[in-house]
Amino acid sequence: MTSIGESITRIDARAKVTGEAAYPGDFNLPGQLWMQVLFARRPHARIKRLDISKAQVAPGVAAVFTARDVPVNEFGLGSKDAPVLVKDKVRWVGEKIALVVAQTEKQAEHARDLIAVEYEDLPPMTDPSAAMKPGAAQVHPAYANNVMKHIPIRKGDVEKGFAQADVIIEGEYHTPAQEHAYLQPEAGVAYIDEQQRVTVVVAGQWAHEDQEQIAHALGLPLDKVRVIYPAIGGAFGGREDMSVQIILALAALKLNRPIKIVWSREESMIGHHKRHPMWLKSKWGATRDGKIVAAQVEIIADAGPYMYTSPKVLGNAAFGAVGPYEVPNVRVDAYAVTTNNIVTGAFRGFGGPQAHFQAETQMNKLAEKLGIDPVELRLKNVLREGSLLSTQTPLPGGPVSLPQVIETCVKEFGWGNKGTEGTLGNSENAHPERSEAESKNASLITGFGFAAALKNIGFSFGYPENAWAKVELHGGAEIEKVFVHHAAAEVGQGTHTVLAQMAANAVGVSIDKVQMIVSDTATTQSAGSVSASRMTYMGGNAIKGACEAALEKWNDEERPAIAEYKYLAPPTTNFAPEDGKSKPNVAYGYVAQAVQVEVDTETGQVRVVRVTSVDDVGKAINPNLIQGQIEGAVIQAQGWTIQENFQSKNGQVLTPSLSTYLIPGILDIPDRVDSVIVEHADSNGPWGVRGMAEMPFIPLAPAIVAAVHDATGAWIDELPLTPWRVLEKIKAVRQKI
Numbered sequence: 084m085t086s087i088g089e090s091i092t093r094i095d096a097r098a099k100v101t102g103e104a105a106y107p108g109d110f111n112l113p114g115q116l117w118m119q120v121l122f123a124r125r126p127h128a129r130i131k132r133l134d135i136s137k138a139q140v141a142p143g144v145a146a147v148f149t150a151r152d153v154p155v156n157e158f159g160l161g162s163k164d165a166p167v168l169v170k171d172k173v174r175w176v177g178e179k180i181a182l183v184v185a186q187t188e189k190q191a192e193h194a195r196d197l198i199a200v201e202y203e204d205l206p207p208m209t210d211p212s213a214a215m216k217p218g219a220a221q222v223h224p225a226y227a228n229n230v231m232k233h234i235p236i237r238k239g240d241v242e243k244g245f246a247q248a249d250v251i252i253e254g255e256y257h258t259p260a261q262e263h264a265y266l267q268p269e270a271g272v273a274y275i276d277e278q279q280r281v282t283v284v285v286a287g288q289w290a291h292e293d294q295e296q297i298a299h300a301l302g303l304p305l306d307k308v309r310v311i312y313p314a315i316g317g318a319f320g321g322r323e324d325m326s327v328q329i330i331l332a333l334a335a336l337k338l339n340r341p342i343k344i345v346w347s348r349e350e351s352m353i354g355h356h357k358r359h360p361m362w363l364k365s366k367w368g369a370t371r372d373g374k375i376v377a378a379q380v381e382i383i384a385d386a387g388p389y390m391y392t393s394p395k396v397l398g399n400a401a402f403g404a405v406g407p408y409e410v411p412n413v414r415v416d417a418y419a420v421t422t423n424n425i426v427t428g429a430f431r432g433f434g435g436p437q438a439h440f441q442a443e444t445q446m447n448k449l450a451e452k453l454g455i456d457p458v459e460l461r462l463k464n465v466l467r468e469g470s471l472l473s474t475q476t477p478l479p480g481g482p483v484s485l486p487q488v489i490e491t492c493v494k495e496f497g498w499g500n501k502g503t504e505g506t507l508g509n510s511e512n513a514h515p516e517r518s519e520a521e522s523k524n525a526s527l528i529t530g531f532g533f534a535a536a537l538k539n540i541g542f543s544f545g546y547p548e549n550a551w552a553k554v555e556l557h558g559g560a561e562i563e564k565v566f567v568h569h570a571a572a573e574v575g576q577g578t579h580t581v582l583a584q585m586a587a588n589a590v591g592v593s594i595d596k597v598q599m600i601v602s603d604t605a606t607t608q609s610a611g612s613v614s615a616s617r618m619t620y621m622g623g624n625a626i627k628g629a630c631e632a633a634l635e636k637w638n639d640e641e642r643p644a645i646a647e648y649k650y651l652a653p654p655t656t657n658f659a660p661e662d663g664k665s666k667p668n669v670a671y672g673y674v675a676q677a678v679q680v681e682v683d684t685e686t687g688q689v690r691v692v693r694v695t696s697v698d699d700v701g702k703a704i705n706p707n708l709i710q711g712q713i714e715g716a717v718i719q720a721q722g723w724t725i726q727e728n729f730q731s732k733n734g735q736v737l738t739p740s741l742s743t744y745l746i747p748g749i750l751d752i753p754d755r756v757d758s759v760i761v762e763h764a765d766s767n768g769p770w771g772v773r774g775m776a777e778m779p780f781i782p783l784a785p786a787i788v789a790a791v792h793d794a795t796g797a798w799i800d801e802l803p804l805t806p807w808r809v810l811e812k813i814k815a816v817r818q819k820i
């Protein structure tokens with residue numbers, strides 16, 4: 084009856100594998116019309132003339148909408164600084180100019196192409212460093228000097244720190260954009276429901292936030308808008324901001340007819356935000372015995388023209404700039420800079436992967452320069468119980484288990500004998516696979532790499548974290564049925580299953596008695612976003628509170644016993660404007676990864692052979708689902724590190740399809756991923772949960788880069804590790820020898 088810690092089958096598995104589960108594109112309503120979007124497809128321009136007259140009279144057309152039809156023409160998660168439809172100024176390729184609604188999808192498409200727009204193209208701002216220079220043209224009226232946000236962190240005195248250093252490593256790193264490439268492109272239907280609410284059936288990550296943004300743009304009271312999430316084909320942060328939500332609602336409201344839209348893959352790829360490309364300039368100093376004494380990092384993030392989730396991404400990047408280490412002297416300056424490139428926003432890890440790529444590569448370079456095993460160097464500096472973060476506060480929640488997580492990774496991977504012979508770089512004894520692989524093919528060489536990370540749980544930085552749940556207990560002498568009302572978005576991660584498991588445990592019934600009533604703003608209050616690794620923690624605490632309150636009523640003989648509960652997490656604070664001092668986060672998860680790669684020195688191809696990922700999740704509610712998260716994160720991170728190569732030029736996306744933007748296929752994934760779950764309970768997490776969906780993404784890139792270095796001697800500071808880049812770096816190293 085416990086159901087906690089059991090790998091029960093997902094409650095949505097059967098419907099999904101049989102095809103019974105309906106995704107947003109699967110809904111068809113009587114009398115529905117189809118919508119198509121006219122995208123700008125140019126990065127920077129002024130609209131001189133917009134003529135919709137031909138489209139309006141085209142066959143089947145019901146309406147054409149432009150900016151003047153949007154009551155309050157603005158949206159955005161971080162700031163409502165983006166237009167729903169552009170009135171005069173285009174700032175990125177995915178900007179929406181007009182909407183066409185017609186009887187059929189083809190008719191809408193045909194009419195869309197009859198819209199005449201006369202543009203005055205303007206030079207696009209595509210280089211964030213140039214955008215920050217004095218006198219650069221301003222991309223968005225709200226952001227002077229094109230700096231959307233600057234986060235400084237100051238701890239100690241870096242100059243004094245560098246003066247104590249025996250070795251200093253300086254590096255310049257670049258990480259690219261990344262496409263979420265979820266299975267299901269944006270789609271949805273909107274209609275007016277029986278209570279006259281504009282109802283949007285769509286895939287998102289936070290139904291109540293979608294509801295708020297739709298209501299705002301349409302100038303409607305909140306209770307006149309309803310958002311329903313059916314099955315969702317992945318999200319990864321890519322559905323945090325609005326795509327089709329507002330435009331569907333607008334057309335349904337104006338026409339009083341059901342409206343449907345399905346974006347093509349190509350529309351999805353230019354129509355929603357990407358992971359922030361970042362440039363990271365870094366200087367770290369350490370003493371001869373391996374104590375880090377100072378770290379100075381400057382981060383420039385390409386935000387595109389609008390804010391979206393940039394503040395959270397930049398916050399995590401600034402926070403992650405020193406990696407999972409206690410550094411006495413820190414100077415970080417992180418900037419989100421506006422450009423006319425594709426807009427950027429949330430993507431698994433929220434800036435953590437970019438920052439850790441720099442931090443962990445700096446650590447691996449320091450280890451090499453000091454002649455200390457990279458694991459040993461980490462253990463000398465890693466955050467522990469009582470450590471102070473760069474924000475000058477300790478880590479709340481459960482034990483700071485990074486030392487144990489790292490030790491477990493060493494043991495499970497078989498990382499040589501730490502501190503003695505046979506460590507990385509001369510690891511033949513510890514890693515017999517190396518010589519085996521090399522003897523098979525003269526051009527194949529093997530390398531090993533290690534990295535670690537921490538990831539916050541929740542929206543952090545002063546956001547008042549909360550989640551709501553309602554529980555109904557039905558029956559007579561015994562509890563026969565439990566209804567759980569909850570708004571968590573099931574994006575494929577298994578959250579509804581995990582929440583049901585927690586409810587079953589909390590009221591003491593078997594899981595088959597629990598029924599989830601989910602993801603409809605008409606019947607639930609906000610659970611917050613499925614994002615920032617937060618839902619098991621925040622949503623679980625809400626369910627725990629609601630179950631306890633309902634049980635109390637049940638014990639007082641109430642039938643049914645019904646209780647609501649709103650969980651409020653311990654407060655956090657935002658970075659202080661001068662020095663970044665703050666209590667930034669509620670809780671943390673910790674991760675360490677070791678990888679084995681094979682580099683083909685003739686082709687430059689890097690193959691990941693083996694990954695061991697050790698993750699402290701606090702408490703594994705459903706270990707199989709956690710294994711799925713770890714394997715998914717590892718493969719998604721491998722894509723970002725090696726295969727994926729998001730290309731743009733002059734603000735235009737050159738890789739707008741999955742035939743030009745290659746994500747890992749079955750032949751690219753590692754031969755073996757060992758997911759090792761560690762459980763050090765968090766003191767505020769429900770059942771000790773920490774939250775874990777993002778963290779296995781974070782250390783992989785630096786671990787792979789370290790392994791490529793171990794194999795070839797080349798440090799590659801820019802992702803992705805495309806064959807030509809790898810070959811070029813290997814060549815450069817060999818020429819030096």
Ligand code: MOS
Binds near residue numbers: 318323431433
């Ligand atoms: Mo995600 S970047 O936590 O939606």
